Amino acid sequence: MTTMLSDAEFDELCEQTWDTGQLIREAHRAMARTPPLVRLWANPADPAQGLLLRGIAADSSSGKFPFKKNRAGTGTLKLRGDHFLARWLMTIPNNPAAKKNVVISVDHMGGRIRWSGLLKHWRFTKDKDGIRFLEATFVDDLQFLSYLLAPPNPALPLGLFQFPRVFTLLGPTIWAASMTIWLNLWRFQGNWWNLPDDPFDFSQWTEAHNMNTWQVIIKAPTFFNDPSLPTLLAARMDPIDKVIEDAIDDAQVVIRYRRIFTVDGEVSGVPGVNNPRNGVLELSLHDRSGYYEDTGTGTTGTVLDGFKRSIAQFASGFIETVDVFVSDDQTLTPPEYYLKKWFGVVPSHPWIVLRDSEWSNIEASDLSWGPAGPVQIVVGGQNEFADSAIELAIQAAGNMIGYFFLGGFSSAGDMAATVIMPLLRGTVLAWNNFKSGARAINLGWVHLMEMYQSGANNAWTISAVMAIRTGMLATADESASKMRMSAGAPYYPGLHMLTGDRVAHSIEGMTDSITTDPLFVNQIEEMNLAWDAEQDAPHDYEITAGTGKALMTQAERSSRLMSKAMATLQNIGVSLV
Template sequence: MAVAVDFSLSLEEQCEAIWDATEARAAEMEAIRATPPLVRLYDGNRRLQHLVQNDDEMTWEDPDNDTGPGQMILDFSMPAAQYLHDMYGRKQRGESINVLIAVDYCGGRWSGLLDRTEVETDDTGYTRLIAHFLSDYEQLKWKQLWSNPVLPAFIQAPRVFMLGGPARWVLLTALLLNLWRENLSLWHLPDDPLKFSSWFSGFDMANWAVVVKPLSFMDDLAAGTPMALLSSRWKTWHDAAQMILEDAELSVSWRRYLEGDPPPWPGANLRYGALVIDIVDKSGVYEGTANGGTIFDGFTRGIREFAEDLYEDTEAAATSAPVVGDYRVPGRLLTNRRAPYVFYPPNSPGVTHASFVQSPAKGIQINTGGHSMPGVNETMSALVQGVFDVVGNALQIGSIGGSVDAIAKMFYEDTVLAWISVKLYERAQESGDFRLYEYFVDSGGKAYTLSSFMVIRAGKYATRSWFSCSMDVMDGAPYLVGDQGKGHFWKGDRVSTMIKGDTSRRLHIDRVRKLTLTRKRGQRASYALEIGNDTAQEDPLVRLMARMERIKAELKDLGVF
């Protein structure tokens, strides 16, 4: 809490007041971290069953845009352990077979469903239960995007669901349409058909178990979110959204709405236990943010833009730096995406491990294709048949166009407008004369189409210059990890660091990619962090192949037209 300084006091008294306020604030933050995590167990209908306090050990992982595993170890004699193990009893008591857990600590909340339990007895005779959970992001891997969510499964027209617009609006709208399908039960019986109200409860979002935070098209457009095109033929929302989230550097925000929470948005009318899904931009790369700099000159700033050919991205220098007024408010903890607050110097005691990897761009030309653009083969076939039909009739031997075309097709098919080659001029200028030349992306698609544009972009992205920073950082050394105003930064936020021994003293900025909350018996709970994209440090060929598999799946969907 901010404390006003009484300037009528003497200088010594003012300093004492500031010191007392500083110590009080430090004690307040220490008390927040000393408070054990609040662990609640609910049944599948969100009825509170147990508060867990005497666990042996717990670990909760929360990666950005993916499911995180959770594990809790309990003495098997504890009531909570017996409850988790007794799936048959839960079913008989009408409590459902599922168990929902919510873990609150430092403003953050990890929640998820029970995945499985194990009971082990060691050589001393001690029996313990190991409960495994999956975070609530897993829900998004079990929500499929139908080709047409308003029609029954046996009639799906058009064959592919497509939606274009600002990325956040596109992804949330696609999810909302399929949540409507799930809750309205238009083509399926409700869970309790004999309960009359269950036939109409789906029309009220207040009854939904998973909801989407509202976002209008114009608001997302005004926010500068990159445009995206989503396509799905019965893919899960996670699979359909992964590349869009990655390219636009967006983060999925999910949080269970429980008793005592403020409404997720003004006027929200939701049932307690509802999972609220939102997508947030914590990168700021398309509106201008810090992208580097040195310890001497401060941050450099840039805005990511599309180049004129739409294949390459450029970083336009931003000359003005934002003034973050919140940083000047005593007691307010946060980080702004345009001007990251957190900086870890090379000798920071909070950094337990750091790894930095960089690689220059490879290749200045991207090639792909294999099949002629739509209409080319058909036009050539029509010409061959038409010409030889005329010739055959003139020679009074009948229409021979079809026969000739069947033979000629092997010579002309997929030879005209079947391949596309794009030179990356900005990369060529940066690479010098001695360089790798071209890279072929094996897509098997049609050239000069939207799909080929996607493939070229993917090939350009896979062969780009990249820098990766992977760090393990301790909480509270010196920055505090927390959400809801109880920490300097949280998952997805940008932080800066510097490589130890780097004479250029260059600053590197990356996002928090994973949080892990751990606690052992007799120890205080703490967060461990991973900063940077550790997948960038995998084998580049493996990463490229994985990305191209996703591209091929997209093209397969688009090719069904």
């Protein structure tokens, strides 16, 4: 039974709701106006203590710290030469007792968003006015995945025996990538077949399998609770970031990291890690796009009509995807948007539209778009299975002919195979090609024809299909938007949106009427937090949404794939994937 409110009671309730909203908005404005909290942490002599706070750089001259999606960013902090933290940093090289690695943490929006990383180098300079500065460069903590290898078998000793030749793992993307990372964190930090950092410290032997002592941990879902896109991971002593790069890109999964500072009362979200050391690095993977969810997500729209939701479905042998538009059934409206103190973006129903207008906090914007590339992708170059079958057939036929017609000479087939096979190797079933008829029709009569995609040595294998899909995605039409936002309402980076979240962006002036301006919906690729006291520039964010890969030339694309090609050359021998 519902109780009807009188007009006076209803007015009072509305006024209370308005006042509560005003308090929340003022709290958000206060968090946004508060300068970032920059802290430097030192490694202690006793690892059990965790990181030790060395100082707060509250009066830095400038700083720039980019949050990049699935890529390690490089941040810079500029301090006066006489700053106590600058003096400390300059003493480290000549201090034998000092631990050389320095950790930085940059907190904003009340600590809801945090950038952290290791010192790469510092420079001590003097400007034209004779003022000395120290500029320290840091690389964020995603770099740990670049310096962790994936051997064929993490459970076996590297220098003694590694079977099978290639590490493979099939499963949902988030679970598979997380399991690959955890296995190798366990291999390295658990001292399984490895010596501890200090072999003479007995506690490092006995506590090796206690994750509370690890410097890097990972939070992951169970196999059956992971709805992300299935994938196949393969590695043979490759860096972890390269192993999972294509899979998480394809599934539109984002890697998040956060150092847990127990001195601030923070706790770990990893089960079993109840008493971690201060400053432990916690990794996690999230599907923030909702692109492959059953309920779909916003992919396009207009300023007047809002988002149009679509469901991604596979076509053409799991190589291409098509967007099937669905009705915007409000019964699917996520309940999170009605919860108190809940902030963020539900992937299935994005809500943030960054409008380029004189009333918004977007100070500058840039939008780029490029059509798709070639319509056909070619992969392969060899087929070890076909070559082996042909060589076996030549040997068998030649040996039989030699035995019956050459007086029992049974090596004729081996000799023939030695002469003939160099001419036939890599000629039979050695290539795969896929042509997208839909792309050709969409581009028109004049279109680029084909390109070779590296990443699959053997044709007609699983890796060949994955390489074709990679080539199609890399040359798909894409838009990229870039905007500079002041730290103000209504959307606060770090509170309402993070890297990987799906947001929309409109550009004023694209059409004659502002109500028909199209919405470009992309994932946030980078959020750059920067400030410069010398130029009297307060802290604000520069946000980049969308990748714009389609704008790359073939030379740029080849350069980007060079590191992956070099890693592929290590996989010499028979590879089933």
